[in-house]
Amino acid sequence: MELWQALSVLGALALIGLLFLLVRKVPGMAKRNQDSSAPVVSASTSKGVTVDYRSKVYLMSKTERSFFGTLQEQMDGKFVVFSKVRLADIVKPVSVDGPSWWTAFHQLSSKHIDFVICDPASLALVCCIELDDASHERDDRKGRDGFVDATLAAAGIPFLRFAASKGINSHEIREKFWLTIGAHVP
Numbered sequence: 001m002e003l004w005q006a007l008s009v010l011g012a013l014a015l016i017g018l019l020f021l022l023v024r025k026v027p028g029m030a031k032r033n034q035d036s037s038a039p040v041v042s043a044s045t046s047k048g049v050t051v052d053y054r055s056k057v058y059l060m061s062k063t064e065r066s067f068f069g070t071l072q073e074q075m076d077g078k079f080v081v082f083s084k085v086r087l088a089d090i091v092k093p094v095s096v097d098g099p100s101w102w103t104a105f106h107q108l109s110s111k112h113i114d115f116v117i118c119d120p121a122s123l124a125l126v127c128c129i130e131l132d133d134a135s136h137e138r139d140d141r142k143g144r145d146g147f148v149d150a151t152l153a154a155a156g157i158p159f160l161r162f163a164a165s166k167g168i169n170s171h172e173i174r175e176k177f178w179l180t181i182g183a184h185v186p
Contacts, residue, residue: 074174133164
């Protein structure tokens with residue numbers, strides 16, 4: 001092999017390696033590529049701006065889906081589990097009027113709860129659960145989490161947090177849930 005051929009091969013390998021590292025380092029790049037088979041649809045917003053939209057493939061991350069399955073198992077059919085419920089669908093501002101009400105409502109409507117447990121007959125709220133991944137260590141997320149904690153406490157809604165990094169422990173989920181709602185662990 002001649003020198004120019006060897007350098008060409010090494011250059012191509014270096015380029016491939018660089019692209020590989022780039023894909024791994026850019027957040028969400030691999031995920032976007034996985035979703036690329038979904039069609040892009042353009043729609044106009046209420047302000048007349050045209051935006052392109054693409055369907056997400058999955059409603060939940062793999063960790064959330066795994067937790068969801070374990071959570072459902074631990075409910076023994078006694079409760080219904082909903083996921084990604086908007087905070088404004090769980091609580092409402094009551095001590096403010098006019099523009100202040102809308103400000104408070106928008107603060108609620110821009111956040112969601114990972115899992116909401118309800119009574120199957122009435123769909124009355126029983127408990128809310130957040131699954132905290134590494135993003136919950138960021139300062140902006142800590143502020144958001146504090147707001148959610150305080151809001152649910154003020155509304156009197158039982159609330160649990162589980163660390164995603166600890167893995168899914170079905171016994172811990174079952175025990176904490178039943179204790180939080182004030183019932184004996186079956």
